[in-house]
Amino acid sequence: MGLPYVRLHVVASGVAESPRLEAKRMDEIAAVARALNFLADLIEARGEYYYEEQNVKRWILDGGGKSGNCETCEDNADRDWIPDEDTFEDVEGGDIDGPPAHPNCECELEYKEKRVRVYV
């Protein structure tokens, strides 16, 4: 998804009433063309990416009970924000949706929306 390539070429032709008037008109046309090309550059630059809201989640460590948190909890908490559709991993590399990862695990998930640039 991108914006169409916008570019203006101005071609002036015809016979003017006087060389002085024609020169003045050409200057005016050139000024308009420069302004439009400047806008086209802005539109093209903006077309390189757009913003999208992405749902993300992260693993929040809790006390972990008497025995403390397990490696699974600590590793997943270290990953910080990840896309909502991703899964967490246990120590063997298996997928888990979230806590609890062990007996007495009181970790929680936190969710938010993040604004991300999507490059086209």
Ligand SMILES: [Zn+2]
């Ligand atoms: Zn835990």
